[in-house]
Amino acid sequence: MLRRLILLSGAGFLFVVLTALTQLGGVIFLASLALAWFLRRTGSTKAMAVFAGIVLFLAGVPLANLFIAPSLATLHGRVALPCEMSAEKPYAALSPVYCVLGRNYVRPEVQAMLEAMGRDLGRDDPGLVVATLDANFPLIDGFPLPPHLSHDDGTRVDLAYFYKDAAGNPLPLAAPSFLGYWGFEEPLIPADAACTDKTRWLTFRWDMDWFQFFVRKDRTLDEERTAAMLRWLVEKGPEHGVAKILLEPHMVKRLGVASPLIRFQGCRAARHDDHIHVEVGG
Ligand SMILES: [Zn+2]
Secondary structure, eight states: OHHHHHHHHHHHHHHHHHHHHSTTHHHHHHHHHHHHHHHHHTTOOHHHHHHHHHHHHHHHHHHIIIIIHHHHHHHTTOEEOOSSOOSSOSEEESSTHHHHTTOOEEOHHHHHHHHHHHHHHHHHSTTOOEEEOOOBOSSOTTOOOTTOSOOOSSOEEEEEOOEEOTTSOEETTOOSSTTSSSOOOOOSSGGGOSOOOTTOOSOOOOOOGGGGGGSOTTOEEOHHHHHHHHHHHHHTGGGGTEEEEEOOHHHHHHHTOOOTTEEOOOSSSOOOSSEEEEEEOO
């Protein structure tokens, strides 16, 4: 009885975590459990049933997100942002992981904004590719995209900064962190740091100290291109529905672009000195 309770609690916990990570992941996890249960009931060995469940889960999550979710998203008024660089699109996910997890969905107006921005920026800077990070899940308005406090209605997208290699050459679709997040730009002047009170709790403002080991130090911020993107967002963006931009104050100062559209997210939400958060319409 106790063993069954522990197993059920564990399965419930995994369901919640997987659903938070990749919206369809929890459902596929349940399908995998159901398959394993069915195989056991029909005489398969325990090892075979567990193996089949694991295979269904590991193959099911990427397959569902890459091939089924796009059609479901269309029914919910969302489109998938591209997963890799191509000659046709001046924007793409920084990492395929955003597509494998189904975190790359937006309303068509967000895609149109990215299209216009990439096209305009690329006119003076051929080869430029805007790198997208977390956007939204494919389904259901109001369904959050953890750990973000928003990204729940198809109108939000996070954009990576632009970076250069050690020789100063632009790096398309690359960042110091392979995820795009958590390779923070620290304030040039310590006094410009926000939220220095580290005693607060219940906050999503993570400094991710343990992750810094994975952050490449040979990639540096491309201030010129990042500032050009921010300038486009505040000057041309409103014509394409851009209504709000979140950025850390010391980055606003460093990039030298001022606008009432640019806000500070506060000290309880994620840091925005590794990416720019953009909302369209909403
Ligand atoms: Zn965001």
